[in-house]
Amino acid sequence: MKLRIVLAALVVLFSSNAFAQYQGATGSKANEQAALEDVGVDEHLDGQVPLDPIFKDEENHPVRFGDFVDGKRPMVLVLAYQSCKTLCSFVQNAVLDSLKGIQWTVGKEFDVVTLSIDSRDTVAMTSGKKRETIASYSRIGAASGWHFLTGDDQNIHRITDAVGWKFHKDESGEIAHPAAVMILKPNGRVARYLYGIEFPANDMSLGLLEASEGHNITTIDRIRLYCYHYDPHQRKYALLATHVMQVGGALTLLLVAGFVAGMVIRERRKKKNQEKSPLALREGST
DSSP states (O other): OHHHHHHHHHHHHHHHHHHHHHHHHHOOHHHHHHHHHTSEEOOOTTOBOOSOOEEEOTTSOEEEGGGGOOSSSOEEEEEEOTTOOSHHHHHHHHHHHHHHTSSSOBTTTBEEEEEESOTTOOHHHHHHHHHHHHHHHOOTTGGGTEEEEBOOHHHHHHHHHHHTEEOEEOTTSOEEOOOEEEEEOTTSBEEEEEESSOOOHHHHHHHHHHHTTTTTOOHHHHHHHHHEEEETTTTEEEEOHHHHHHHHHHHHHHHHHHHHHHHHHHHHHHHHHHHHHHHHHHHHHO
16 A cells, blocks of 8 residues: 555656656747646546447457447546656556456456557557566466457547547657546446546445445345445545445344244244144054
8 A cells, every 4th residue: 555655756756757758848838828728537437438439459350339338347448648757557456456456357347448648559568568467366267358459549539528638749759648447338328437547446346236236146246235334525435424324224124023033933833743742653553
């Protein structure tokens, strides 16, 4: 945790210095304001991500974004670029760490799409990043569900604009962007945004459960979803006390009912044994 905080501070410092250099290079308040306004997230909850944009996967095959929307599994959408060694690396590592900590497995219950926001990224970069990621994740079948895509600026912006994820590329090619990932429903609509350079495994798990729309959800999962709600102000999931109390009350009633039912069953068995015992004795005496 302390290391994360230190890294976050370094990111802020780096970003401030980079922006100061950018401002000095342009010398324009208007450009400064435009750059600030260009970076951030405008949440488009339940917004449809276009399915027809064309990209290349990590094996240099042309693919449609819709190829990864199967109507059955949710998706974690990560927007990053592989030549970025600061914020993008932190976000991608945070996603990896978070997914290691949940029960669901990439390629089985959900998919991950890491889309490069820099058209200069190459297939060789994404191919290498995938090998590194899958080796670290180390779960069977993950390679079939974790995809790394590259594309041109037009198709990249069709995806980023659809989810309201705004980034800014300056004249030198440096890219300023937010630290946020999106969770999509099986139909490609936006279900949830997660922010920061650390994504608690519980938040990632609940976001995927929420986005799955009932697919692969157990009774325990449904109880978890009932007990938690997403707090848009804190940007994380929090326990809802009234729902926890209701669930606790229901479980208490079930335990009491089970105890009473067990007592009744034992009493009936005991009574039957007592009724049979004299008959057995009479039969034995004859």
